[in-house]
Amino acid sequence: MRKINFGSGPAALPEVVLKEASEAVVGYSNSGLSILELPHRGNYFDAILEESISLVNELCGLDNNYEILWLQGGRLQFSMIPLNFLPNNKKAGYIDSGHWAAEAASYAAFHGDMEIIASSKPSNYNQLPTLHHPINPELAYLYLTTNNTIYGTQWKQLPQVSMPLIADMSSDILGVERTYHQCALFYAVAQKNIGPAGVTLVAIHKDFIKKSLPNNSPILDYKMHTKNRSVLNTPPVFAIYTSLLTLRWIKKIGLSNLLQQNEKKATTLYNEIDRNPLFEGTVVNKSDRSKMNICFTMKQPELETQFLQLCTSQNIEGIAGHRSVGGFRASLYNAVSLNDVEKLVSLMQEFEQSKIQ
């Protein structure tokens, strides 16, 4: 029996995507080969790559101004970004809004001069840090994580800044309204909103990539990946294809419909958290709350195990919060339905009733 999956990633994928991906593993189109056997320098894969790039361009509204890459390694971007865009005589600014932002900053420190320009670490990231403008205009770039998967906070709007803005959008790309064109570079691992584990989408403005530094080895050089159209290294063909299937699914539903649905999912769950006397949200300011990862605890922590067991017995998966926060986390990525959320809400209500009696 298929479970309802609120996991934080690798996350739920649409059933229609799973079905098509599964069929392609046996035989891809009329190629006479499995998608796993498809040469990466051939017409079939070229078409997959082209269509995926065109869909990212369309869905993110990039007007062909960006180089769009499918690379391996999410965390590798933590190093590739400073290697390519942090010159010796400059400093990079990092906004420390959660675990992944802090990790990215700590990696940058291996490669150059890095400054944390705002942090909410002292309050265990239960809110977004406050940005004090003006931010030093001499920064090589400003790096931000749009959505903090573990702590359930999210930047609703990207800051208006004068230096190039670089954003890790791993856990909310194509899941919320976003002005992608504000970024010089943005990237996202696929395994949350747009595909399976094993591939990372990187989009770099065509003006910005011209500024990338020389003397990196080719595999660490964004220019070389661009020049080689994502196949400098043999690409993860299946992960890219499954991401394409997911992008097609988003286009078919319509991005604005999907985003509306995501809004409704988040509102439905937050409303219940705020109404239900047993639960409470972990994020201090409601305006900071993530629409993708909803973090909550129980006012009586001793009830958490019971509620978790209830969820498990009802085929709900991936609801436990990250160990550093505790409680619960429901990740409402694109492939999670409103129905799934309503199922969770009704369990919360059922649990409430059982405690009142």
Place this chain on the structure above:
Amino acid sequence: MRKINFGSGPAALPEVVLKEASEAVVGYSNSGLSILELPHRGNYFDAILEESISLVNELCGLDNNYEILWLQGGRLQFSMIPLNFLPNNKKAGYIDSGHWAAEAASYAAFHGDMEIIASSKPSNYNQLPTLHHPINPELAYLYLTTNNTIYGTQWKQLPQVSMPLIADMSSDILGVERTYHQCALFYAVAQKNIGPAGVTLVAIHKDFIKKSLPNNSPILDYKMHTKNRSVLNTPPVFAIYTSLLTLRWIKKIGLSNLLQQNEKKATTLYNEIDRNPLFEGTVVNKSDRSKMNICFTMKQPELETQFLQLCTSQNIEGIAGHRSVGGFRASLYNAVSLNDVEKLVSLMQEFEQSKIQ
């Protein structure tokens, strides 16, 4: 209709592996999730990882002396190896036996002092370079590519040297007899002999990894990957699982049976190349010939298009040689059957007959 696939990689996979992988995409075991949705920090994936490591250990005869990693990025190893094992005050030695060896050497030059200690480039790599012993014992390591996919040459035995030996075994791992324990580090992209594109197997001797250099960013540091048991970065779960399925298939057949079969496949094709007056092998010395990638041309080059068309008409795929060599290349990786090879041989004979008449 399923084609016979002599492609150089992503290459043929066993049909039973494709079937099981396809089923797992719809639903993995009794998890209630697709393999693409499976959390990478959970019991199901832990078991996949453990079994895959144990099978590599067993099939390569490593006696638990190696750290076994599944990482992303084949070419990334070209940089990670010198970053981890080439100190400032030392030089690394590279054996330039073909395109991939030369690439690895050129990447190393970005990170430190590198010396080509033997090369067959002047003859367009149509033979293995000659090693002049003794090799400088002060080298930080000696790097070699066991099988040269493009040129069809292969080291049958690893050289006996005093410094740590590092080997790229991408195109012949578990495909030929090999004394893996001679290496301080060996690695292989999965998409030729042991799985699909998107994952790279790296094995590092436990004594050697202790010598790895400090001050690399964690994602470029083999020690950190080891410490995090291949999940420092979210791993490519599906590619690792499909590799496990392939390793299970190898174990079920029996490695020695498989290697015997590979011998027979190569002998069958080389015998025909040497017998058939229309064809000739491209490698100068028979002892240098690869058992994995069989490269050959036609004595009358104007017939090549015709023969290629005949192959295509008979559902044979991936037989064209690399553009830098021309002619033909039949990659006889593990999942290619003796039957497939006999089909090719009979086409070569049919073609010969058609030209005699």
